[in-house]
Amino acid sequence: MAAVSEIAAARRIVIKVGSALLVGEDGAADSAWLAAFAQDVAALRARGQQVLIVSSGAGALGRRRLGLRRRGLSLAEKQAAAAAGQSALMRAWEAALEPHGAICAQVLLTREDTETRRRWLNARATLEALLALGVTPVINENDTVVTEEIRVGDNDRLSARVAQLVSAEVLVLLSDIDGLYTADPRADPTATHIPRVSQLTPQIEAMAGGANAQADVGTGGMATKIEAARIASEAGCATIITLGSRSRPLAALEAGALSTVIEPATTPKAAYKAWIAGALAPAGTLVVDAGAAGALKRGKSLLAAGLTAVEGVFEKGACVRIVDLDGQEIGRGLVRYEAGHAQRICGLKSGAVEPALGYTAGPVIHADDLALAPPSVAA
Incomplete structure (x- = not known):
């Protein structure tokens, strides 16, 4: 089954573009490739699809600007090159x-932004706002401040974390090879292309880590792409690995060009709800009245009006239990107010929240951030 079906059905697509595609042999941005790729982005946007680009290239462009051509740069020199190159990278994307009427916005992330709950929520809120405004985010790791110990490591992994962050349906990894093979096709003419992977088994991982280990340039390789695909799969996102060096690689994909599709293990919504329900330790408890309990079970958000008590000390973005007046757990969710503020708005109608706090963050827990307890627990 061709990758075209995944792309056509996706509401939100993350595309990873590596340095080797974006930066030419002269060390400058490859404007011809970028212009062709921008046509692909414009075509997706014209169909109403949202696109996020994870782009390498700042370090390479910065080296050229600063005249740092030698190997073995110090960490400080690498960070200086990334700082000098990031503006050049954004100029190239702009x-x-x-010309296609697309506004792009720079977003720099660190590993903590994808792993620390509060920063994760802030990063997600920013990206959601940009997408709602019709903006195309161009995302990179914040190499100017991170050290080796706290880096995401490469933009394959970062792109998978971004896909997880925004609940994307498809992650496209543009490579210098058109997918996964049973062996390195440049060394073994009998190597067989693998068009679709339904499950990431040890055998698949062995292919990527062995024969395909040199099938990419830059900091990653096929092994890191498979690792990224695992992150994406567990987040409900399909991964497509395909050749990026051709003109208009996404159009080529939809025309039937070779690729490897790695299927998701679940759906983005189910993965997010499972993360809330099982991966996060509750930091407190919200007690709700009978009306709110019924509304939550029907898929509604938790409003301040239905809140009767707040237990525990927690920050905005924390995972909390939601229980009814009898103490039965209804579900768990990510709260939009810290404990003291949540206590102050108990029982208030929505219009009274801002006068009480000086701001409003909407519902106490949005339905999208709520995982209902299974019937055996909620009964």
Whole structure:
């Protein structure tokens, strides 16, 4: 089954573009490739699909600007190159996308932004706001401040974390090879292309870590792409690995070009709800009245009006238990107010929240951030 079906059905697509595609042999941005790729982005946007780009290239462009051509740069020199190159990288993306009426925005993330709950929520809120405004986020790791110990490591992994962050349906990893093979096709003419992977088994991982280990340039390789695909799969996102060096690689995909599709293990919504329900330790408890309990079970958000008590000390973005007046757990969710503020708005109608706090963050827990308890627990 061709990758075209995954792309056509996706509401939200994350595309990873590596340095080797974006930066030419002269060390400058490859404007011809970018212009062609921007046509692909414009075509997706014209169909109403949202696109996020995870882009490498700042370090390479910065080296050229600063004249740092030698090998073995110190960490401080690498960070200086990334700082100098990031503006050049964004100019290149703006020049490519603006002729199509697409506004792009720079988003720099660190590992903590994808792993620390409060920062994760803030990063997600920013990206959601940009997408709602019709903006195309161009995302990179914040190499100017991170050290080796706290880096995501490479943009394959970062792109998978971004896909998880925004509940994308498809992650496209543009590579210098058109997918996964049973062996390195450049060394073994009998190597067989694998068009679709339904499950990431040890055998698949062995192919990526062995024969395909040198099938990529830059900091990653096929092994890191498979690792990224595992992260994406567990988040409900399909991964497509395909050749990126051709002009308009996404159009080529939809025309039937070779690729490897790695299927998701679940759906984005189910994965997110499972994460809330099982991966996060509750930091407190919210007690709700009978009306709110019924509304939550029907898929509604928790409003301050239905809140009767707040137990525990927690920050905005914490995972909390929601129980009814009898103490039965209804579900767990990510709360939008810290404990003291949640206590102050208990029982208030929505219009009274801002006068009471000086701000409003909407419902106490949005339905999207709520995982209902299974019937055996909620009964």
